Amino acid sequence: MTIVHRAAGERFxxxxxxxxxRRSGQAEPRxxxxxxxxxxxxxxxxxxxxEHGVCGACTILVDGIAVRSCTQYAAQADGTDIVTxxxxxxxxxxxxxxxxxxxxxxxxxxxxTPGILCxxxxxxxETPEPDEQRVREMLSGHICRCTGYASIVxxxxxxxxxxxxxx
Amino acid sequence: xxxxxxxxxxxxxxxEAVALLADKGDEAAILAGGMTxxxxxxxxxxxxxxxxxxxxxxxxxxxxxxxxxxxxxxxxTQSEALRSDVIAREVPLLxxxxxxxxxxxxxxxxxxGGSVAHADPSAEIPLxxxxxxxxxxxxxxxxxxxxxxxEFFVGALMTQRRxxxxxxxxxxxxxxxxxxxxxxxxxxxxxxxxIAAAACSLRLTKSDRVEHLSVGVGGVEDRPIAIxxxxxxxxxxxxxxxxxxxxxxxxVTPMEDRxxxxxxxxxxxxxxxxxxxxxxxDMARLQRNRL
Numbered sequence: 001m002t003i004v005h006r007a008a009g010e011r012f013x014x015x016x017x018x019x020x021x022r023r024s025g026q027a028e029p030r031x032x033x034x035x036x037x038x039x040x041x042x043x044x045x046x047x048x049x050x051e052h053g054v055c056g057a058c059t060i061l062v063d064g065i066a067v068r069s070c071t072q073y074a075a076q077a078d079g080t081d082i083v084t085x086x087x088x089x090x091x092x093x094x095x096x097x098x099x100x101x102x103x104x105x106x107x108x109x110x111x112x113t114p115g116i117l118c119x120x121x122x123x124x125x126e127t128p129e130p131d132e133q134r135v136r137e138m139l140s141g142h143i144c145r146c147t148g149y150a151s152i153v154x155x156x157x158x159x160x161x162x163x164x165x166x167x
Numbered sequence: 168x169x170x171x172x173x174x175x176x177x178x179x180x181x182x183e184a185v186a187l188l189a190d191k192g193d194e195a196a197i198l199a200g201g202m203t204x205x206x207x208x209x210x211x212x213x214x215x216x217x218x219x220x221x222x223x224x225x226x227x228x229x230x231x232x233x234x235x236x237x238x239x240x241x242x243x244t245q246s247e248a249l250r251s252d253v254i255a256r257e258v259p260l261l262x263x264x265x266x267x268x269x270x271x272x273x274x275x276x277x278x279x280g281g282s283v284a285h286a287d288p289s290a291e292i293p294l295x296x297x298x299x300x301x302x303x304x305x306x307x308x309x310x311x312x313x314x315x316x317x318e319f320f321v322g323a324l325m326t327q328r329r330x331x332x333x334x335x336x337x338x339x340x341x342x343x344x345x346x347x348x349x350x351x352x353x354x355x356x357x358x359x360x361x362i363a364a365a366a367c368s369l370r371l372t373k374s375d376r377v378e379h380l381s382v383g384v385g386g387v388e389d390r391p392i393a394i395x396x397x398x399x400x401x402x403x404x405x406x407x408x409x410x411x412x413x414x415x416x417x418x419v420t421p422m423e424d425r426x427x428x429x430x431x432x433x434x435x436x437x438x439x440x441x442x443x444x445x446x447x448x449d450m451a452r453l454q455r456n457r458l
Contacts, residue, residue, distance in 0.1 A: 002179040003187070008172035008216075029175035029218070032209070051168060052206035059272050065246075067276045071205025075175045076198075076220055119272055140358045141270030 006075055014078050018043060019087025027074035034058040036074035037084060045085035045114045049143070056142035059115035060084050066122035085114035088121060096166075097121070097159040106155035108146035116142050120156055128164045132157065170208035174217035181226050181306065184333055187219050189308040192330035195219050199242055202269060202277035203285045227280070227335060232257060236338040238304075241280020245269070245292075248279055258339040260368055263350040264295040270358045280334045283319075286326045288422065289361040289386035293320055295350065297391040298366035298383030302338040307331045313338070320390035345458055346370045346379070347451025349443040352386070353435055355426065361386040362427045365415075365439035367447040371455055375404045382411065382440060387421045387432045394418060394440070404448055412441035 006012055006029045015024045018041055025040025032051070037043040037060070046069055049057035053071040060069045061083040089095040094102065097120050107113045116139070123130070123138045130138075135156050139149060178184040188195060196215035198204050199222055207213035221227060227242030230253055237257045239248060248254050249265045268274055268282070268291050282292040283303060296303070296316040303319045305312050305328060319327050328334060342348065352364030364385040370378045380400055385391040394415045399407060421432035
């Protein structure tokens with residue numbers, strides 16, 4: 001049998017690659033992946049908003065794919081390669097998208113920003129030259145109550161243009 | 168919120184999942200992408216004793232093509248389906264429905280089979296499956312069975328799936344080169360649950376008469392429904408949109424909830440069916456002229 005079984009309430013050790021490093025922590029079956037990343041691995045850039053997949057604040061990259069970490073359980077992520085906002089650029093540096101966000105004032109309180117930056121990373125890899133409509137469709141999966149989105153859209157479009165020119 | 172405690176099982180093979188369901192199906196929830204079950208667990212609307220995570224069963228992630236149908240594994244994510252050339256070419260109606268499903272981030276994890284098994288009345292994938300005359304494939308230790316999508320959906324969140332069965336695949340009839348398709352919906356915001364949705368597939372004769380026709384409506388009744396269009400086959404294409412949309416609006420028994428009244432859903436049925444039929448006619452004419 002290759003069935004993984006974790007009993008309710010059972011504490012078990014979970015291993016993931018987090019931002020390029022092998023890390024492990026303790027989880028139980030009902031633990032949300034976002035809570036595991038924050039409480040066990042101190043990845044505090046994972047923001048927890050609605051806890052039911054609507055707001056987008058907890059969006060991270062699992063094996064390169066932008067997904068919610070609140071509607072996935074830690075147990076499901078065993079052995080996966082996870083990137084959070086902390087892993088998008090070298091410590092102390094900004095990547096192209098982050099630079100454009102700063103330039104265009106694409107954040108105010110910053111609560112939604114880590115999730116958006118993770119989404120954009122996957123989105124621009126798949127869609128290197130998006131038009132505004134595509135950017136807005138992608139952003140529909142994130143709720144920002146500060147900016148009104150216009151500055152976020154401008155930042156993403158500029159980052160995309162700079163990156164595809166560089167590539 | 169955090170879910171109530173549950174036993175977690177992650178089988179790697181379909182046979183293992185089926186064996187688990189045979190033993191414990193009554194108290195189990197099947198977890199695929201978790202885009203619906205996750206919120207239900209977190210909000211404690213669902214409190215299963217165990218969760219069977221099928222997200223790593225590779226055999227459920229395939230797309231295959233036979234003579235008449237495209238078979239999509241139940242575990243295929245909505246994003247994978249949206250990127251598939253085979254689906255774009257052979258099942259355009261599904262490809263048209265998918266951009267309406269949730270958001271980029273939820274489609275990356277949500278699955279085709281999960282949406283069908285969950286059976287939300289307003290969900291797009293079940294509507295596309297009903298509208299194109301597709302089939303749901305189920306497996307249990309007792310054997311496999313296939314159920315026409317029109318019969319599979321029984322009511323809101325209710326299907327013919329038995330507790331020991333798992334949805335393994337969906338069968339989608341392959342389109343014809345001269346067919347036209349359309350999918351449209353109204354929601355409060357893009358990506359929200361549809362208040363109403365309509366899907367249409369049709370073909371035209373050289374003399375512009377409707378040869379093959381199917382129309383489905385979602386979000387209006389407690390399950391996606393196929394409109395009875397038997398009286399419209401053979402009619403002149405120009406008469407179809409107005410007549411058929413009036414017929415659809417008079418044949419539904421709409422739900423009422425906090426997002427829309429029954430009257431509004433009836434009005435949307437008329438508008439959306441007319442739009443879908445018009446768009447499908449445009450596409451069919453374009454396709455016919457290309458051949």
